[in-house]
Amino acid sequence: MAARTGPDSDAQLVARAVADLARQTQFPFAFGGLERDGAVEVTATVGTRTRHLQGLVVRAERGLGGRALVEKRPRLALDYRTSRNITHDYDRAVLGEGVATLFAIPVVVTGDARGVLYCGTWAQSAVNDVMARPAFGIAEALANELRVRDEVERRLAFAPAPAPAPGLDAAAREELRESYAELRSIAAAVADPDVRQRLAALEQRLAALSSDGITGPAPSVALSPRETDVLARVALGATNAEIASALALKEGTVKSYLQSAMGKLEASTRHAAVMKARRAGILP
Structure with missing residues (x-):
């Protein structure tokens, strides 16, 4: 499903959510983007050491984020390099950044996955509820913003x-x-x-x-x-x-x-x- 508002406003929402992830969680870096035509394009990164992840396009079902998008639930790779639970289509970008542990949270709006937010570490690290809970809240807040925008667009389109x-x-x-x-x-x-x-x-x-x-x-x-x-x-x-x-x-x-x-x-x-x-x- 394509994004329903202008790309600039969508990008601003994602950028704010990613910044909140980096500020409110214990993960040293974060990135994310919204779904468009069956793929998530990373439009915001915070705390990364390289530019490998900027602009990365993640297809549905591929990689950690692609699974999170399709399954509509968070996915975790404690050791991304050796994980057997995901495809490794994006190793060049992810390992190029030096990612060890990666956490992907889908942004679900009224039953539809509209994007993915990621948190990561450069050294392998356990992820507990204390670390995950703020990330869930930020993803939910972004989903609410998108839901409101959808409703505004719908009512503007049909209001006589x-x-x-x-x-x-x-x-x-x-x-x-x-x-x-x-x-x-x-x-x-x-x-x-x-x-x-x-x-x-x-x-x-x-x-x-x-x-x-x-x-x-x-x-x-x-x-x-x-x-x-x-x-x-x-x-x-x-x-x-x-x-x-x-x-x-x-x-x-x-x-x-x-x-x-x-x-x-x-x-x-x-x-x-x-x-x-x-x-x-x-x-x-």
């Missing part, structure tokens, strides 16, 4: 152009509101500024698609991101407990955000707050 409210039926409005709330939840967990900017633009497009027939002057009000998150869930009929679960907040915190939003909107009930937020263009 803004249309007057009368052109939207009840089912369409409900779908817009669910999409908006989901994007708000996703955005809260994203650190990448480019993705956050694109999410914000998409949220604005969704909010503009439906006024729910509300007329009259739009109130001027500014809600915090979390107040908007909570109100978007209220608009779907969620209880405080359900909102807390969806946003990973305490129920008391949800209540505080909701009360703050109601105060800013000068609304006496949660439903009135939703209506005023829609009139202000904050919610779809």
Whole structure:
């Protein structure tokens, strides 16, 4: 499966993940890349002594990374040179770097292997849970970033152009509101500024698609991101407990955000707050 966003943004994500591997694990060097057309091209290296690994293209099922890609699970070669569990298609590059122990972690997004991150040592070394756990977390974080980008691309591709409210039926409005709330939840967990900017633009497009027939002057009000998150869930009929679960907040915190939003909107009930937020263009 080909990468779904521009190569520059993909390369930046991989470079950050590889840098995190070198900084947060006990492995002295790391490298990695994303899958494209059945192969992983190494686009980032940190801590290596040579340039042998830069640009290396690893085919599916070949070498340690190729196995990790196909099997969708981490693979370890304690002594790469003598390992009988992998093909040695890439010995020139890997042994040229002087790799002894190599650890490959696939980046799995919604069941698809989208890349491989590697950690290595120049001297043979045992790999325990303390060493492996940070690497798993970094691979998972990269997978989450890619999942978010996929979702952004999907919604940007299928989101209709803004249309007057009368052109939207009840089912369409409900779908817009669910999409908006989901994007708000996703955005809260994203650190990448480019993705956050694109999410914000998409949220604005969704909010503009439906006024729910509300007329009259739009109130001027500014809600915090979390107040908007909570109100978007209220608009779907969620209880405080359900909102807390969806946003990973305490129920008391949800209540505080909701009360703050109601105060800013000068609304006496949660439903009135939703209506005023829609009139202000904050919610779809």
